[in-house]
Amino acid sequence: MALGKDYELQDCPVARALELVGERWTILVIRDCFLGVRRFSDFLVHLDIPRAVLTNRLERLVTEGMLERREYSPGRSEYLLTDRGRSLWPILHSLAEWGDQQAAPRAGRRRLFAHAECGTDLDAAGVCPRCGVVPDAGDVEIRPGPGADLALRNDRVTRALFRPHRILQPLDLTTARSTASSEVS
Amino acid sequence: MALGKDYELQDCPVARALELVGERWTILVIRDCFLGVRRFSDFLVHLDIPRAVLTNRLERLVTEGMLERREYSPGRSEYLLTDRGRSLWPILHSLAEWGDQQAAPRAGRRRLFAHAECGTDLDAAGVCPRCGVVPDAGDVEIRPGPGADLALRNDRVTRALFRPHRILQPLDLTTARSTASSEVS
DNA sequence: GGGGAAGGTCTGTTCACTGAACCTACGCCG
C-alpha cells in the first residue's frame, strides 16, 4: 500500500511514485540516506520517528528495492541506497529547492548543494551552471547555508552535517559523537 | 500539520515542503489542478477520494495559498492554482518522470509532456531540448502516451485527458460528459 | 413544483501513527 488506500486505480505516474514513496516519513528517511545516515539509531535521533514506524519504513524500502540492508556486524545492520533509490535524487532536490524558496528562515537557505567536481553551486533545476550538466547524486556536495541553525535541533547527526561532505558518503559521526556533552532532543 | 505530527523540528527544507504538501492525497489534488481540473465533483470522480477528505485538502490548500477559491455561480466554486501553487510544477514533473521510469506499463509511458511553443518533448529534467529552457508550467502541453489506458479508469475527467491540451487550462469536459453512456467507477 | 446536479456535512468503523515499555545479542570492563 502507500497511503492507506493505495492509488492503484490511478492511471498516472505521479500516483505510482506516491505508492512507493508517499507514506509518512518515507521521504525523510530517504533524504537521510542521501545525507549519509545509515544506521537505525542514527535515523532515530535525527528524525524523532517512532521506532516501530522506522522499522516498518526501512523494511518496506528494502522490499521495494530502494534500500539494501547489510549486516556490518552480527545483529547490526546498515541501510544503503540502491541504484533505484539513488534515482530519487531529482525529486529530493526539487523538494529541497521548493521548501527553501517557500519557507526559508530570514537568515537564508538552510543547505547548499554544489557540484563536487568544480565547486559551483547548483541552480534550482539541479544543473551545474558552469558545467551545464545535472550532476549525479554521487557528485553533489552539501554544506550548511546561512539559515542552518543548530539551536533548533542538536543531535549527533545534525552536528555532523555541519561539515561539508559528499552526498551518499557516510557521515563522520565519531567526532560529533565525542563532542556531545549532552544529547539534546 | 502535515502528516499527523508535523515535522516542525526538522531544520530541513524537504521537511518544510512536506509539511505543506506531504499529506495523503494533497499531491494528487495538485496534480489534477495542473491537469485542468477545477471543480469539486471533478476531483471526486477522478481521484476516488472520500468527500470529507477532499473538502479538507482543498480548504487547507486554499489557506496555505496554493489554491484560490472562486465562486463561478452562487454556491458553486472552482479552485485555481495560485502562483505559489504553480511553483510546484518542477516537483510534479520530477515525480511523474520517476514514476514512469520505475513503473511504466509494458505498453510505454502514460503521459507525455511537450514544450507548447515548439512542440518538442521535454527531457527528464523538464528541459526543452530544442530551446534549452525549462518551460513554465503554462507553456507545457500534455498528451497521452502509448501506455495510457482507458480500461483502467473511465470517468469524464480521464476521457477528457485523452485530448492533448495545455497544462493549467480548464479541461473540456462537455463532450466527454455527453459521451458518457455509463459512468464507470 | 418536481427532478437533478453541485457541493457539502454527518456518522460509525477501520486503520495507521504515536509513545512508552520491554526484549535480546553483543562488547567491554573490572
Add this chain to the structure above:
DNA sequence: CGGCGTAGGTTCAGTGAACAGACCTTCCCC
C-alpha cells in the same frame, strides 16, 4: 564471571485520521 551500556528491534494500549455511505441544502431547469 557479573554487570553495564549500546544497537536494533518488538509489543501494546491509546488516539486521531481516513474510509464508505447516507443525508442535506441550494440552485437551475423544465
